[in-house]
Amino acid sequence: MSGVQCRKAMMTGSVSTFADVALNFGAPAVRGDSVLRVANARGRRTVMYGDDTWLRLFPGLWSEYDGTTSFYVTDYTEVDNNVTRHLDKVLTPDEKKKPTFDFLVLHYLGLDHIGHLEGARSPKIKPKLQEMDEIVKKIFTAMQTWDRNGVLIVCGDHGMRDAGGHGGATPSEVLVPLVLARSSDFECPHPLGPGPTVAQVDVAPSVAWLLGAPPPGDSGGRLLPALLPQDPRQHLYLLHVLSSHAVKQDIPTNTEFYKQFQRAEQQFAHYLATGQQSAAKIAKEFYEESLAKMSEYLTQTKTEFDLFAIGVAIVLLYAIAISLLLVTLYSLQPDTRRKSSITSRSHQRSSIGSMIAFLVIFCICSAILITSCFITETKSQLCNFESFWVLGLFAASSMFTITYFLIKTGIERIKDLSLLNELNAIDMLLIGATLFHCWSFFGTSFIEEEHMTWYFFWNTLMFFVLVRTVVILLMYLSKRLTGATEVQEKPELQQRMSAVGVGILPKWVLLIALHRYLRTMNQTGDRWLFLPDTADWLNAPENVFYLQAHLVVGTIGTLVICLRNLRFLNNVRHIQSMLTIAAVVCVLCYRIASNTLETPIDDIKTWDPVKIVDVFWAILIAQFLLEIVSYIGILKSCGLQPTRNNQSANKFEYSKPKAKSEDYFYDNLMEEPWNVDEVKLNLVRGLSHLMLNDLMLIVCLLMRPHNVVMVPSVFVTCVLTSQCMDHKLLDSKSGKKTEVADILSRTLVHMWIGILFFFYQGNSNSLSSVDLGSGYVGLREYCPVRVALRMGLHAYAGPAIAGAALFATIARHSETWDTYLQAIWRSTNILAAHRVYCVVVYCVIATIFRDHLFVWSVFSPKLLYDFVATIFSLQALATIAQLQFLAHTTNYLARMFTYKSRL
Template identity: 25%
Template structure:
């Protein structure tokens, strides 16, 4: 039996590793590093003579100040609610030329900075490296043509202050610099003060030709509180005042060009990374006293698609800078010199300027496509330089569109090798799965067929972009269908009145989950529970938060074996205050939960919200304990320190309590309740890492788990039927809860608000783990609940321990765990082969980078972190204790 079980585990691990390896190889081929032309470009006309000089044979500008405000959406600058009053004055006077600049997805900082410096469209791989760039130094642009390198090639000096992503891209190009980390989103103030404090010295005493300033505070405010945060208006005013300081400088140094821009925008909840109009619509303004752009009016009425003034591609900045500062357009640029900016040259020079843009882009086109096709034939007619400006611009728009839509070079060897490994592991998984279940006598074959048909039908949805965008609809329908099927056929939900009540309660929980948040990528509404609680009734929100903490705290104490573990006397199935161990364990649970709750209160206040009146005393007491006067005008740093300390203390106490429970339980030989206690204590930490408006969801999840456990507690059916039903149901609930907590298959909904809890300085590993926990708290809950419902259902419905619990049969538990894991592997394997198949088939689809590619990354996270880390490693580790 041992050898047979060992062989089964070996086969499972081989299939799992093969599937994962294939998926990673596929990703490497699907997201290859972008192939670019090496070296610096030179002028193309008249023996390398510049066409960009004005009538006096001088460049339009000698110096540049680039002010980047991270996540500055176009309406923040140009809409009627904008507080950029000084910018509005410049626009009305004609000294600022405003644009809405389209930011190519993925709308995160690293690919956008590559775009606005090289003029190339981003590789989707950059979205991953945007997070991991602390451990990756291969992304530097020092060897790639960019306007920074071209400007340096003119013996110009450039100083930089701000987001340290620039320093990773250009490690040797700046004379003076100081970087600030872009990922510590809790900081709204210091991250910008660290930039502004250099201005006096730079503007008054320093000699430089280029000054780059990248401000991060507005982006951080968006991540924490959204575009409507009360911190947003003061931040806009602060940025506008800095713009005024810079403009005062260029008024006395009129050969200096000032550019104000955002690297991307943000969506309705303050995140970015996707392709919504809010995320792709960034503000851009060329500013100089030399400009006299008449008939511009600012601000403009609010616009739902964030389109203000003329729209250009953000990469158009690169050739436009080349023309204004007089250096060759970078080789790999797909940008087009702005039509509004080119008008500052006399008409007789404009054609030579745009022809230079055409030559540069067609050199790139020839390298990629050769000298065939209609576009090249059109170029043969235009290259003489006698056509109109309109003809050249129409031609450039056509070439730009063609090359931007086919900018990726897939590595087909890796793609097909990875797909082959996934297909191989999937075929063997299907064969072994069916071979096992169809040879058993006590298994309901209908369950097996139903599960396999469901998985196949589900995986087909990967071939439709709209189905991926709105996947939450699939899981809501699927969860209801699966619950109805198993409720009527296996759990006999309609056999007794109590079963009916619990079944109705379970469906009530599912309906509440569905109504809690916005889900999907196409429709956004304020008519949901989370929005109501956050915006209209924070009194009820905090009552529910308190109830959630209270409920799980009680569950920790009474459900599992905490009392039995720490009791110094004979266990009496009830709490005894005379027993020191019981009293200490109760106090430890209560204190750890209370500290976590206190942290959430402080965090809520830091995010510019007012706690309910009945908890204001708690906030005051907490702050008094840390000698913080709530009536002081500026206590944000003190509040941040309190928040960090509370989060650290709460997390430390929870982990210490968990470790002590498992260690002491091992010493005392307590073999049951481990899963329940681990699940409940981790649930408090999951709540700790969850957004305030989503915390009451855990109350709903606890009730749903209780209902399922009650329905399954009295079942005496075969173990295999029981395992497949519970695993199938919790698999559905994992995915449904993920989407109902506000997540989607878009990078824009990756929530960073709790990724820095208890952290003083940025650490990519810790932040990565906390980001995973924050965004996958629902799936983690159901993953652990699945283990509890299978092995310790009596504890889940407050009736444990029971001799019938499967945890009491050591010879079986590893076989049961393997069966559970094989069921989940079947789901992931069949889904994986369909997903990679759809990406291969639709690799030239319009939405390949905005829909299918993000889904690949999310699916990889499900496999690696949920399936392998939680379902396999943590769950199996619990069974061995």
């Protein structure tokens, strides 16, 4: 659970919804009843020092407070000192020995931050716990000087798993100690050892009773057993009050626990009338049994689902998924361009007809939705016809209308899918496994252990590719030894087989070994999370050398890859190389300054890590701007000339008949019209590789030291797998077109690689695997947007790098601007269709299992992960669109600059 959920539960006595996790960064105020609200209504003085989330949850209910931001997790000293500095003042009673408060909340954050940064085995935990012990001692000692009996409750709002995160359902995350002590006249009613297990919702009625206030209105909790009075009459009366409060919250009267409550009332009345101890004992048992069942019932039924709105959303998602599928199939046809000669008049009639048809279908969809609201007599907010929800209703109608026309047009225009006949067995494996994977989520274990499914898929793919490659090589060798005419008539076949046998097969075997090692790096999931992994061994103090070796090897490997990718940039490769090396130096300096990497140069350890990261960002921006201005021609005045040893530098030039030598991009050997498409293609090719480089460098900066080696591993896997999936290399006969099969398999396999490294990194479908420390790299204070972006990029580093590698590969292999646009269109269609397909299937599963026992711990976190993945997918598609827009804009500016240079 998140901190917001837990604090709401402890103060309101009701279970929070899972949506509070998504709102954790900007916790909204609690509008319902709470302990603080009932205490404030009775004039109690409430004081809070510590986490400022309390102030946002319960604004205006504190008599005195001093909040500290809870999200800057790199600080575990000042956040606690800011609380401790108030203790002497607030614990000192007045001249009459009366405490200056009625309810004091002290929320220390240091231990939580250490866990997020360094895990449960951090050497900093023991000193921090000793510090907390001294604070508890100081509070309890001060309580004994008061004129009244004080109660001290020491507890945590959540637990922590070994990796340091929380938000899952493991015992170490959901079970935390709760210590209760009175300043005098108190004996613990429980024997030595672990006491009874209580729920967080039990804290609210307990605190309210101690403050002399009624339980919060929505409370479904019980009183903590240690606080129950020893006097039988007071004990039974308190149980009666709590049970009566629970009964008022729409408890059904035909249930057994309600009847048990009625029996308890009768026994209680009999005891009051006769004083028989047997009646008091029976009443106590009946009250406790009924109260336990009512609390369980209220906890399970607090969440109400708007099934009508959910149903409409699912149907709409299905319509979007079908329309995207048809658009994808349409794009996979041999020729997606439909030429037609339409006069302006007929075009006008077509536009008017389309508008009329759209309005007709829109009215039909709106009528169906409105009629459904009245027929079902639902209480859905979508059908309350208020101004805001009316807009939502009409927006849904508009989406239904758009998807209707997309589906109709797709069915009419999909005529020829013959290119899909070139798909081989491995392509079918990719498609089948991708489609099947989503349906496996009907089992909760397949959600918690999703990484096992992807490990199995990937191992199967690698094995199939290996076997196919070996079989084809053996068949070729046998034919060559027997002198088959097929081998003699095709000399190019020998060249291809040599490339496979010498260049690809050994690398593929090494790649299998690399993935076997990466799989052991981080234990993830739920079942085997307790087992030690390679990361645990590397992070042990005695193995610091090997940890730093992983960090250096991963960083240097990333540098080599980035320098290799600079071949596809424009003109000024030497400057880009120096900037790339400078960026990597910044990464290493940051590691040294943050005490992650040792160096003999002690002065670097004193450098400010925030300023180092600022320089790093400036370098990346400079690289991007340099690539843009090199196309426009602004660098001419600086004397920078094209670097001819670049792989494609001779293509980065504009040409036009009768152009003069003063043209910045002039070449005497080129006398063709403006090569606009060629230059745009090379600009997109350069920017795609620059984006890939920058992304890898940023991820190197954000990654945990032991995970940095995964950055070059993602790229190597993408490159080698793309080579092995090339249909023309092994299983294509001459004359056949394999563009569609290549782009389909290449897109799916890059998507697989991204998801695979998502789990290699240690992520899972549990919120406890989210690394909060990555969100504060290079930050001096909390900023929600920048923290969220860093955390998101760190969590989805594998899919991000694999996606960038895919788009760079498409740009590198495209021969013309048109083929690039067509390949990008096909690839983005496949990715969008898959993402919507996953979302719609899982939404159906989550809706079916909405009352499942693990709905909050298993199904809801996965739904949140799917939502975040969808947001990042939209951002990635928008980035591709921005690259194409930038290519057009830069091309226009370059032509203007070239034209003016001739005047």
